[in-house]
Amino acid sequence: MANCLSDLLQYRGLFQMILVLGIGGSFPYGFHISAISYPSLHIRTFINETWIERYGYPLHPETIMLLWSFIVSVYGIGGLLGSLYCGYLTTKYRKKKCQIVTNLIMLVASLFMAFCKMAKSFEMILIGRFLYGMGTGFSLTIHPQYVGEISPKKLRGFSNSTLAVFLTLGKVLGQIFGLRELLGNESLWPLLLASTGLTALIQLIMLPFFPESPSYLLIQEGNEDAFMKAIKQLWGEGDHQAEIDDILKEKAATKSTKTLRVLELFKERSLRWQLYFLVTIMTSLQLSGVNAIYFYSFEVFRAARFEDYLIPYISLGVGTCECLSSIVCSSLIERFGRRMLLCGGYVLMIFVLTLLTMTLSLQHQFFWMHYFSVVLIFLFVICYGIGPSGATGAIITEIFSQSFRPSAFLIYGSISWVWLFVLGMIFPYIVESLGSFCYLIFLGILVFSSVFTYLFLPETKGKSIMEIKGEFNKLNFGKKQAVNTENNLSKEHTFCTRL
16 A cells, blocks of 8 residues: 555656546547447437428438448548558657647537537538547557556556556446436437547647657657656656666667558568567457447346336446456556456456357246346456456557557557447347357457467566567567577666656
């Protein structure tokens, strides 16, 4: 307890910056994923009423559904475009500047949402959703890189796991504000969709007071004075020479290394296994079954004979469990390590998903199976939050060095958005074809990911970027050819300071 309080006081600048990055980073993504479903009926009614007022006749129900589907899916298109351009822009203009511009995009999007009903234009919803998607595409790529680079080794896992904490907090608050008693009603739904303009405004005001990441200032900019100033602001008083030495070693190792583009990244032999894990971990995160669980949960709750008016509150309970389990993950990740939480989470999710498939297939034979299925949904979400949800971002940030990180996170964001779009398109058809056995697909992916991760992923807890690179060199080149960068860099210049 004393150590936690001491860290909180010493690293208060770091924790403040994590908070500012979170509310404008992964938080809006989670909010819009959950909030959009609550005013769906009101938006479809608004589309039809607007069309009648303009042209004097109603739209066909199928046309209304098509427009509604496009409103939902255009968010993913914007997100994918944002992710694709983010790597180039952050390399050229810095992460901080790009995130500030992202806030301006989010503010413009919120204005479109807030005034769409007043302007009697459903096209403004489409534009707003596209801009929100583009903004969150930038934020989801910048946020994990930024928090990973501003953190010392002992807090890097915690800092990276806050990505999941803010994302799930966004989901929960989207569910809360989406309730019809608050903003999810016929008169206030435009304010619900415009709500994240407030978080964008807060970050826009606060972020200029914080520095660029220390590693960026030293490695990319070569500005030692700004580097030391950032260290002092974020990490406080104390002896940080060991951390400084690690960053200097990374700088020396990347002195002759250029920032690689995506295609060059795929051709680079020294990054082969890092890319294997990036693709595997991100695919398993999106296709773990958690999004499908949310999709199928309403049917399970109805089958368990819960009243329709209670189901949104039960779904809110599911979202709250995911948020709380992500917070638990952030407190455990530095104690148990990333590999254990990831593998352990996969194994528990496999077990729970197997039971859920069985209970769903038997629910018509035994009445109590409905209630067992509800319990399993809660358990699955908890296992996901404690395991893959929090550990994934930490691992991906740590296995790539400063020069390769922008392109790696471009791939990270693209995989995330593409699978989100594909799952949204095909999962209803999978459910229609396979019924309660639809989760077998996700089970297969989880089994493969758990075995692959257990056999090959090295633990990154408490290691510098160069130490992690050394571990991966053993996989990329074989143990005999692995490059021992520690010895080569030990005589590089260092500079000492007392903060």
